[in-house]
Amino acid sequence: MSYEKELHIAQLAVQRATLLTQRVFHEKAKGTLSKDDNSPVTIGDFGAQALIIHAIKSNFPQDEIVGEEEASSLRENKNLSTQIWHLVKSASLEDETSERELGGPIESEEQMLQAIDAGNSAGGAHGRIWALDPIDGTKGFLRGGQYAVCLALISDGSVKVGVLGCPNLPVDDAAPLSADIDDPSGQGRGVLFGAVAGCGATSRPLGRGALQSSQAIRMKSVPDITDATFCESVEAGHSSHGDQAAIAKALGITRESVRMDSQAKYGSIARGAGDLYLRLPVRKDYQEKIWDHAAGEVIVKEAGGEVTDAEGKRLDFSRGRTLKENKGVVAAPRAVHAQVLEVVKSVLGSKE
Numbered sequence: 525m526s527y528e529k530e531l532h533i534a535q536l537a538v539q540r541a542t543l544l545t546q547r548v549f550h551e552k553a554k555g556t557l558s559k560d561d562n563s564p565v566t567i568g569d570f571g572a573q574a575l576i577i578h579a580i581k582s583n584f585p586q587d588e589i590v591g592e593e594e595a596s597s598l599r600e601n602k603n604l605s606t607q608i609w610h611l612v613k614s615a616s617l618e619d620e621t622s623e624r625e626l627g628g629p630i631e632s633e634e635q636m637l638q639a640i641d642a643g644n645s646a647g648g649a650h651g652r653i654w655a656l657d658p659i660d661g662t663k664g665f666l667r668g669g670q671y672a673v674c675l676a677l678i679s680d681g682s683v684k685v686g687v688l689g690c691p692n693l694p695v696d697d698a699a700p701l702s703a704d705i706d707d708p709s710g711q712g713r714g715v716l717f718g719a720v721a722g723c724g725a726t727s728r729p730l731g732r733g734a735l736q737s738s739q740a741i742r743m744k745s746v747p748d749i750t751d752a753t754f755c756e757s758v759e760a761g762h763s764s765h766g767d768q769a770a771i772a773k774a775l776g777i778t779r780e781s782v783r784m785d786s787q788a789k790y791g792s793i794a795r796g797a798g799d800l801y802l803r804l805p806v807r808k809d810y811q812e813k814i815w816d817h818a819a820g821e822v823i824v825k826e827a828g829g830e831v832t833d834a835e836g837k838r839l840d841f842s843r844g845r846t847l848k849e850n851k852g853v854v855a856a857p858r859a860v861h862a863q864v865l866e867v868v869k870s871v872l873g874s875k876e
């Protein structure tokens with residue numbers, strides 16, 4: 525299967541959703557709520573989820589969707605729901621053909637809430653299931669940092685299509701790795717990564733209309749591991765900074781790691797801006813969510829990388845909404861992955 529249409533629709537849908545998220549990003553009031561797990565959610569998360577699910581359901585009505593958000597809090601908060609509805613209505617691509625391909629506009633506020641709730645699939649090992657994170661790195665989004673709009677198609681438990689919209693990364697694949705947004709006007713920023721299993725990975729500028737032309741991306745080769753650059757989470761609660769430092773030391777890496785929110789880390793190493801991405805469990809009981817990794821996994825693999833958990837197991841997307849069989853993530857160029865994994869195992873193992 526070529527997944528050409530799936531990739532095209534996913535990229536257009538993500539691109540359209542970033543028009544909405546960028547609008548919220550530049551506004552002071554982001555309509556933030558706190559979810560049951562104490563993590564933040566904004567009007568940008570809800571609006572982007574509605575727009576993307578509407579596009580998927582219009583094109584692939586039989587497919588299931590595992591989306592991070594659900595609309596119950598909005599049904600109890602009419603004011604917030606109406607704010608999101610205004611945003612959703614005004615987020616359209618500046619290209620009629622592309623808009624039509626995405627199934628046209630959402631028709632009512634109620635249809636918007638239903639679209640958000642259509643992301644309630646339990647996931648699993650069979651059939652076609654989309655994994656959607658409308659704003660990954662919500663904390664980064666709120667801090668004015670990096671974030672990503674993430675969408676992947678999982679078929680019978682393996683990721684076939686992955687798309688990452690990263691509005692705050694530089695367009696230029698060769699730009700030095702940094703999470704900073706020097707120019708708040710957004711000039712020269714916004715990149716859309718895409719990959720289909722077996723067909724390679726690409727990047728292109730994130731635009732406002734039809735998709736712009738793309739180029740192939742590859743991870744950098746790392747002849748000497750001591751020259752490698754690590755990416756890690758900004759949030760110390762998401763990945764252990766201490767373990768990361770111990771692993772870097774054991775590998776002989778002296779360059780400071782770059783801290784960046786969201787799956788922009790996967791995109792950055794896939795295009796060779798950084799080399800290694802580790803996610804090192806802080807809490808033993810935490811189960812990683814499939815929407816936090818599906819798109820990044822296929823993009824890195826298609827750019828010449830290997831992605832496993834911290835024990836060397838492949839990420840198992842067939843177990844429902846979480847990666848319950850896995851602990852942590854180790855993403856690296858294929859040629860050095862085994863070497864990095866050995867050190868990860870030895871450093872984490874010595875703590876037990």
Ligand SMILES: Nc1ncnc2c1ncn2[C@@H]1O[C@H](COP(=O)(O)O)[C@@H](OP(=O)(O)O)[C@H]1O
Nearest residue numbers: 659660661662663757758759761762785786810
């Ligand atoms: N204790 C924990 N360990 C690992 N990841 C966690 C976590 N608590 C929350 N997360 C996830 O970390 C994601 C952000 O990752 P990163 O640190 O790489 O930016 C969050 O995504 P959202 O921002 O979509 O909620 C959330 O799903």
Ligand SMILES: [Mg+2]
Nearest residue numbers: 657660661816
């Ligand atoms: Mg996320």
